[in-house]
Amino acid sequence: MCLPLFVNFVPMNENDIIGRSLAKAGVESLNEMQVTVLEESKRSNDLILLSPTGSGKTLAFLLPLLLRLDSESKSVQALIIAPSRELALQIEQVFRSLGSGYRVLCCYGGHPVRTEKKSLEQPPAVLIGTPGRLADHIERGNVDISGVTMLVLDEFDKSLELGFTEQMEYIISRLFSVRYRMLTSATDLLDIPEFTGVKKPVRINYLHAKQSFGQLSDYVVYSPEKEKLNTLYKLLCSLGKGSSLVFCNFRESVERVSNFLTSMGIINEVFHGGMEQVDREHALLRFRNGTSPVVVSTDLAARGLDIPDIRNIIHYHLPVNEEAYIHRNGRTARMHAEGASFLILHEEETLPPYVISAPVVFELSDSCEAPEQPDWMTLTISRGKRDKLSKKDIVGFLYQKGGLKPGELGIVEVKDAKSFAAVKRSCFKNMLSRIRNEKIKNMTVKFQ
Numbered sequence: 001m002c003l004p005l006f007v008n009f010v011p012m013n014e015n016d017i018i019g020r021s022l023a024k025a026g027v028e029s030l031n032e033m034q035v036t037v038l039e040e041s042k043r044s045n046d047l048i049l050l051s052p053t054g055s056g057k058t059l060a061f062l063l064p065l066l067l068r069l070d071s072e073s074k075s076v077q078a079l080i081i082a083p084s085r086e087l088a089l090q091i092e093q094v095f096r097s098l099g100s101g102y103r104v105l106c107c108y109g110g111h112p113v114r115t116e117k118k119s120l121e122q123p124p125a126v127l128i129g130t131p132g133r134l135a136d137h138i139e140r141g142n143v144d145i146s147g148v149t150m151l152v153l154d155e156f157d158k159s160l161e162l163g164f165t166e167q168m169e170y171i172i173s174r175l176f177s178v179r180y181r182m183l184t185s186a187t188d189l190l191d192i193p194e195f196t197g198v199k200k201p202v203r204i205n206y207l208h209a210k211q212s213f214g215q216l217s218d219y220v221v222y223s224p225e226k227e228k229l230n231t232l233y234k235l236l237c238s239l240g241k242g243s244s245l246v247f248c249n250f251r252e253s254v255e256r257v258s259n260f261l262t263s264m265g266i267i268n269e270v271f272h273g274g275m276e277q278v279d280r281e282h283a284l285l286r287f288r289n290g291t292s293p294v295v296v297s298t299d300l301a302a303r304g305l306d307i308p309d310i311r312n313i314i315h316y317h318l319p320v321n322e323e324a325y326i327h328r329n330g331r332t333a334r335m336h337a338e339g340a341s342f343l344i345l346h347e348e349e350t351l352p353p354y355v356i357s358a359p360v361v362f363e364l365s366d367s368c369e370a371p372e373q374p375d376w377m378t379l380t381i382s383r384g385k386r387d388k389l390s391k392k393d394i395v396g397f398l399y400q401k402g403g404l405k406p407g408e409l410g411i412v413e414v415k416d417a418k419s420f421a422a423v424k425r426s427c428f429k430n431m432l433s434r435i436r437n438e439k440i441k442n443m444t445v446k447f448q
Contacts, residue, residue, distance in 0.1 A: 014067050017066065017067060018038075018063060018066075018067075020099075021063070021066060021098040021099065021100060022098075024097065024098060024099035025059075025094070025097040025098050025099070026097075027059070030059075031055070031056055032206075033049075033051050033055055033056065033057075033060060033204070033206045034056055034059060034060040034063070036204055036206075037049055037060040037061065037063075037064065037204055038060075038063055038064060040202050040204060041064035041067075041180075041182075042064075043202075044201070044202040045179055045180050045181065046180075046181050046182075046198045046199060046200065046201035046202065047181070047182045047183070047201055047202050047204060048182075048183045048184075048185075048192070048198070048201045048202070048203045048204065049061065049182065049183070049184040049185070049204045049206075050184075050185055050186075050187075050188055050203065050204065050205045050206065050207045051184070051186065051204075051205075051206040051207065052186055052206070052207060052326070052330055053186045053302075053326070053327050053330030054330045055206060057154070057184050057186075058090065058091055058094045058154075059094060060184075061080075061152050061154065061182050061184055062091070062094060062095055062098065064180070064182070065078045065126065065150050065152070066098065066100055066102075068149070068150055068180065069100070069102055069125055069126075071101075071102075073125065073147075074123065075123050075144065075147040075148075076123045076124060076125070076126075076127045076143065076144070076145055076147065076148050077125050077126070077147070077148060077149055077150060078125065078126045078127070078148065078149070078150040078151075078152070079127050079134075079145055079148045079150070079151050079152070079171075079175070080126065080127070080128040080129075080151075080152040080154060081129065081130070081131055081134065081151075081152070081153050081154065081159065081168060081171065082128065082129070082130060082154045082155060082159075083130065083131070083154075083155050083158040083159040083161075083162050083164060084130065084155075084158075084300075085108040085109065085110055085130055085277055085280075085281075086280070086281075086284070087154065087155060088106050088107075088108050088128050088129055088130055089106055089108070089281070091106070091128050091154065092104055092105075092106040092128050095126060095128075102124075102125040102126060103122070103124040103125050103126070104124050104125065104126040104127075104128065105119050105120065105124035105126075105127055105128070106128045106129060107120075107127070107128070107129035107130070107133045107134055107137060108129060108130045108133050108277070109130060109132055109133050109277065110276065110277025110278065111277065111278070111416070113133075113136065113137075113140075113142075115386075115416065116133070116137065116142070117137070117140070117142045120137065120142050120143045123143070123144070127143070127145070127148075130164075131159060131164035131167035131168050131171065132164070132167055134167070134171055135167040135170050135171055138170070138171060138174055145171070145174055145175060146174065146175070146176050146177065147177050148175050148177060148178060149177050149178060149179050149180065150178065150179070150180045150181075151172070151175060151178050151180070151181045151182070151197075152181075152182045152183075152184070153168070153181075153182070153183045153184070153196065154184050155184065155185060155186065156183045156184065156185050156196075157185045157186075157187050158185075160193075165193070168195070168196075169193075169195040172195055172196065172197060173195070175197075178197060181196065181197060181198050181201075183196065183198060183201070186207075186326075186327060186330070187207070187323060188205075188207060215338045215339070216329060216332065216338075216339050216340070216341060217338070217339070217340045217341070217360070218340075218341050218343075218355070218357065218359035218360065219340060219341065219342045219343070219359050219360050219361070219362040220342070220343045220345055220351065220359040220360070220361055220362065221235055221342050221343065221344045221345070221361075221362045221364065222344075222345055222346075222347065222361070223344055223345065223346050224347070225346070226346050226348070228316060228344050228346065229257065229260045231344055231364065232246065232257065232261075232314065232316055232344060233260070233261065233264050233266070233368075234364045234365070234368050235314065235342060235344070235362070235364060236261070236266055236294065236314075236371065237368035237369060237370060237371060238362075238364060238365065238368065239311075239312055239371075240371050240372075241293060241371055241372065241374070241375075242293070242311035242312055243287065243290075243293050243294070243310050243311050243312070244293065244294045244295075244310075244311065244312040244313075244314055245294075245295050245297060245301060245310050245312070245313055245314065245328075245332070246268075246294065246295065246296045246297065246314045246316050247297060247298070247299065247301075247302070247313070247314065247315050247316060247317065247319070247328050248296060248297070248298060248316050248317050249298070249299070249317040249320065250298070250317075251272045251273070251274050251298060253316070253317065254270050254271070254272050254296050254297060254298055255270060257296045257316060258270045258296045261294065261296070264370060265370040266294060266370055266371065267291075267292050267293065267294065267373065267374060268292055268293075268294035268295065268296055269283035269284075269286055269287055269292045269294070269295045269296070270283065270295070270296050270297070271283050271284065271295050271296070271297035271298070271300065271301050272297060272298040272300055273298065273300050281415070282420075283295065285378070285413055285420055286378055288411060288413075289376060289378060289410055289411040289413070289420070289422035290374055290375060290376040290410060290411075290422060291374055291376050291377055291378040291422060292374065293371070293374050296316075299319075299320075299324055299327070299328065302324060302327040302328045302330070310332045310339065311332065311339055311340065312332065312339065312340050312341075312342065313328055313329055313332045313339065313340070313341045313342065314341075314342045314344065315328065315341070315342065315343045315344060316344055318343070318345075318349065318352060319352070321354075322352070322354035325352065325354060325355070328341075329341045341359075342362060343355070343359060373425060374425065375424060375425055375426075376410050376422040376423065376424060376425060377422070377423055377424075377425050377428045378420050378421070378422055378423075379398075379420065379421045379422075379423050379428070379431075379432070379447060379448075380418060380419075380420055380447070380448050381394065381418060381419040381420070381421065381440070381445055381446075381447060382417075382418060382445055382446035382447075383418070383419060383440060383443055383445050384414055384415045384416050384417045384418050384419050385414055385415065385416050386416050386417060387441075387443060388441070389414060389419060389440065389441065389443075390414065391412045391413075391414055393440060393441055394412050394414070394419055394421055394440070395409065395412060397435070397438075397440050398421060398423070398431070398435070401434060401435050401438045402423075402431040402434050402435045403427075403430070403431060403434050404423065404427065404431060407424070408423065408424040408426075408427050408431075409421065409422070409423060409424075410422030410423065410424075432447060435447055
């Protein structure tokens with residue numbers, strides 16, 4: 001069920017805010033869950049949202065915050081705590097897409113504290129971060145959160161599971177003005193710790209609701225060998241250029257599978273908790289912009305990542321439990337898109353009991369060729385936000401100096417120290433030769 005942007009229960013001024021923000025974000029309508037949250041947030045100060053991965057929880061909890069923000073305030077008004085760097089960055093990206101004009105800052109480990117400290121000198125209206133980094137800033141006196149009136153604990157169960165209880169308890173103990181709290185989770189929450197301050201919350205449970213978040217097709221692929229590498233290769237060849245997320249249970253397996261695929265000519269990325277944060281970010285960036293159509297990952301990528309248009313989920317290893325299976329599959333068929341899930345099984349393995357409907361057997365051909373190279377390549381630019389470089393600057397530069405034409409430039413992303421632009425493979429070499437000695441905004445730049 002989808003409802004229009006302009007819903008009856010929203011007063012006119014708030015209706016204008018929601019409508020304008022969603023239009024800027026390119027969202028045509030709110031789904032039933034998002035509308036319910038918006039309704040309940042006007043009546044209740046404590047909410048718990050339980051909804052599947054891919055259902056739009058981020059937008060659901062950001063809209064009520066947006067309506068409560070005070071443009072006259074000079075302090076941090078809303079605090080959002082997320083269990084992972086990737087999820088925190090995703091939340092920041094969604095908030096920025098709403099074009100509210102309010103300042104937002106994301107704090108997380110893996111890059112210098114001093115960079116964030118400098119940014120915190122001008123308090124953002126919305127502060128997003130991981131528990132460890134936020135606690136560190138509070139201890140150092142880098143940020144004052146005493147005036148925060150809104151608190152969101154996103155993927156709260158995951159934060160507890162990862163051992164962030166102590167940090168979250170410390171952070172929340174420094175909040176003295178909170179009037180609105182919201183906890184979100186993709187799994188059912190039975191007990192809510194007292195330190196959250198949540199009392200008699202309204203539970204909004206969409207975990208088992210039949211909603212049209214997308215159409216998922218389930219398949220099983222049988223491997224004649226316990227080592228499923230060749231079967232995986234044949235499957236990826238059969239799937240062609242469509243984006244695929246391959247799940248393994250161990251970091252070592254991720255590296256081994258990735259190395260094998262690379263040796264067979266399949267461009268891919270790896271993603272797991274043992275990598276440096278910047279390497280993880282760049283891997284996801286190349287996946288998003290089409291440069292690398294395959295990512296091999298642990299279950300770290302099963303939750304909290306906003307990667308649109310993932311076509312295929314491949315379970316190289318069987319998920320450890322039903323929850324992992326649900327979260328993995330939640331990476332595809334998001335909202336109204338279609339997607340496919342493939343379980344690779346050896347003859348000694350059986351379908352897990354939580355796979356209720358029998359998957360269709362996906363037959364592989366004995367002869368196959370590696371998929372064609374991706375249509376896109378990534379241009380790395382050695383300047384970013386700290387150099388006051390914007391996406392508009394890069395687009396104009398690549399059209400004027402690089403000679404690119406409409407359709408030859410894809411996704412452009414500007415990070416703190418570097419920027420990245422997807423360019424059609426067919427014109428990448430010529431474009432690079434044109435810009436190699438050029439400057440952007442009168443700055444010397446390295447291109448690669």
